[in-house]
Every structure is written in structure tokens, then in C-alpha cells.
Amino acid sequence: MLTENGCPKTALSIRDALEALEGRWKLLILFALSSGPRRFRQLSVEVAGITDKVLSKELKAMEMNQLIRRQVFDTFPPTVEYSITEHGASLDKVLEELHYWGLAHRVKIIGK
Template sequence: MAPATKAKTEIHTAESCIASVRAVKDALEVLSGRWKLPIILSVSFGTKRFKQISKELNGITDKVLSKELKELEANQLISRTVYDAFPPVVEYAITDHGKSLNKVIAELGTWGAAHRKKIIGR
């Protein structure tokens, strides 16, 4: 049998609260908005071109998709590859850093399904 371990006692301080709030705010700033998580999910299923992402995310405008892709690339969650062709070919893919969100997105999906069931019964 494994030796008994003592439960770790966390000490909650004003500083630890501020650090926790800051970390959540940082994450929400990077992922906020209607389209960022759906875009991440789209490219999680494989490398995509702009129009492929646009079709999968019914309702997003090209202007908004372009802006969101630039922000996600700046935060190193997706990569953009331009191929030397005519016309130019641009592909978007999830990065390893973007893949680190897989558990978070899965948990959000689980919570969202449970919340929907609780609130509207389906």
C-alpha cells in the first residue's frame, strides 16, 4: 500500500486571488469573442484554407474571420503557411500551443451540454 499523504492546505491570500483573477482574465482576453474557439476547433480537425473555415463557421464574415485568424496567429494558437503558387495558397493549422487547449475545450463542451440540459431540458 502507498503511504498516506497529507492533504495539501492552500492558503488563500489577496495576492493569490489577484494572481488567479489575472490568469483567468489573460485566458479570456485571448479566447474571448464569438468565433475564436470555433476557429480553433475547426483547425483542430486538420489544416484548412480560409474558405474552408468560413464554410464550417456558418455566419462569420470574411472580415471578422481574417481579424480573428490574425489574433489567433499572434497568440501562437494557430499557424499560417503561405505557399508560393498562383493564386497564392494559404493554410491554417493548430499549433502545439493551440493543442494545449484541448482539455479546456472538452471541459467547456461537457459543461455546456450539462448547462443546456439543466436550463432547457435538452
């Protein structure tokens, strides 16, 4: 079945998923948050190689897509914590399968 713009419906859903998760960092951020809430600095350390500017941009996009939640605590200075939402946690199986595929791919292509 095709949509109004001529795309198959299955292609549309895959495109929507890829748009929500696009980029180099979102899946790594979700993986880090899957083991519990993190502060910004913790995430910047766990997601090695990401700059603070890019991390901030990715977190805002993920919050907009309801994959993560940002909670500000009334402390001085303000404490901000990021956690995965139920919607974001629904990707756990995908992340796990991607992890195993990545391990097999590494062995097949790199030999390690």
C-alpha cells in the same frame, strides 16, 4: 498573493487567458482547426455565421497569440492554410470540457 496593481495572481492568469480567447469566434475556430489544417474558405463554412472580415481579424489575433499558424504555399494563386500550434492544441482539454458542459447546459436549460 497580489500583483503590483492589486489583483490576485490567479485573477491575472484567468484575465490573460480570457483576453487571448475573448469573443464569440476564437474557440469555434480552434475547435474547427483541432481536426486538421483548413483554408480560409473551409473555416468560413465550418464556423457558421462568421463574416469574412471578422474571420480574418480573428485569425490575425490568434496568430499573434501563437494559437494558430498561417502557412502560405508558393502556388498560383497563393494557397493559404491555417493550422493549430502546439500552444493552441494545449487547449484541447478545455475545449472538450466546454463541449460537455455545453451539452449538459443545453439539456438543463433548453431541454434538448
